[in-house]
Amino acid sequence: MYIHVILNLEKYAEISFKGGILGSSLGDDFAGFVLKVSVDREAPTVPTMSKSSGDNWTNKDVILSAYSEDEDSGISKIQYSYDKNNWFDNWESLNFTGTIEKIPTTSENTYKVYYKCRGTVLGKWSKEGSYTVYARAIDNVGNISEISSINLKIDKIPPIATNVSASKTNTNESTVTIYADVEDTGGAGIEEVSFNGWFGGNWKTTHSKVSGTYDSTNKRYYATFTFSDIKHTSTGEKGNGEGTYTFEAVAIDKAGNFIDSSNINVIYDTTKPTCTITADKPSPTNASTIIYTFTFSEEVTGF
Numbered sequence: 001m002y003i004h005v006i007l008n009l010e011k012y013a014e015i016s017f018k019g020g021i022l023g024s025s026l027g028d029d030f031a032g033f034v035l036k037v038s039v040d041r042e043a044p045t046v047p048t049m050s051k052s053s054g055d056n057w058t059n060k061d062v063i064l065s066a067y068s069e070d071e072d073s074g075i076s077k078i079q080y081s082y083d084k085n086n087w088f089d090n091w092e093s094l095n096f097t098g099t100i101e102k103i104p105t106t107s108e109n110t111y112k113v114y115y116k117c118r119g120t121v122l123g124k125w126s127k128e129g130s131y132t133v134y135a136r137a138i139d140n141v142g143n144i145s146e147i148s149s150i151n152l153k154i155d156k157i158p159p160i161a162t163n164v165s166a167s168k169t170n171t172n173e174s175t176v177t178i179y180a181d182v183e184d185t186g187g188a189g190i191e192e193v194s195f196n197g198w199f200g201g202n203w204k205t206t207h208s209k210v211s212g213t214y215d216s217t218n219k220r221y222y223a224t225f226t227f228s229d230i231k232h233t234s235t236g237e238k239g240n241g242e243g244t245y246t247f248e249a250v251a252i253d254k255a256g257n258f259i260d261s262s263n264i265n266v267i268y269d270t271t272k273p274t275c276t277i278t279a280d281k282p283s284p285t286n287a288s289t290i291i292y293t294f295t296f297s298e299e300v301t302g303f
Helices: none
Strands: 002-008 012-019 030-038 048-051 062-070 075-081 097-104 115-125 129-139 148-154 160-166 175-183 190-199 208-211 213-215 220-226 243-253 258-260 264-268 275-279 292-296
Touching: 048 148, 062 075, 062 129, 062 148, 160 243, 160 258, 160 264, 175 190, 175 243, 175 264, 190 220, 208 220, 220 243
Parallel strands: none
Antiparallel strands: 002 012, 012 030, 048 062, 062 115, 075 129, 097 115, 129 148, 160 175, 175 220, 190 208, 190 243, 213 220, 243 258, 243 264, 275 292
16 A cells, blocks of 8 residues: 655645555556645734724714635634624624625645635624724634724714803893803714804794804803894894894714704893883972882883
């Protein structure tokens, strides 16, 4: 019996067996068999990870993909982790879709045609916050790739705008300053705070917008309006004169979430009140006491 061994332990091993009758010159050797074993010692490629949200904060679910290739035994699975210690296969819970494809490559020897096997997985992430997702690929003989990672930033919580106030709620001055406390609890942070003002009702079909400024001392935002620049909510006209003006704060975070605050009204009044004085006794009179009544054309705070 003859044993013929061909080894390439990086790719394959072949063992051939052939038998014959010892001492025979009759050429009566008989065929044996060949055992071929493929060997895969190479790990898959490091997964290439990508996400639908780019590098910015988002208020939507993020589609995350991981892609890896293996030229020998092929990709078995791609796992994900939040800490590089605990690994999960349940991409199905993340609306998983996956493919594993075999693409023929050049034959490396006469015994085996090799394939480049690649795997792609997709998952939809809705977990909020800023955190890292790790991925690794495992081939069909257990070789494990290096780890790749990607950072996700998801915030679906609108900011909070409270304590809207005015420098004066009744004024004859040409300007008024509106204040608001603004906070973002979702993690993205405040992108912009602005204030809207309008005249002619509580529905702002048309309004005037002023960007807010942050007061680091009092930890609040503010904006100053000039009454003559504020638009009428229906006509869009400016210079509406005296009357009740309405204001609100609008906060937008870096993920695109926004909130409108409650409204505050400010009365703009530049007309001086008039006063009529009457007495309870005719003039002239010899009464020792006379009661005078002062009647004003509008509500006053003193005289």
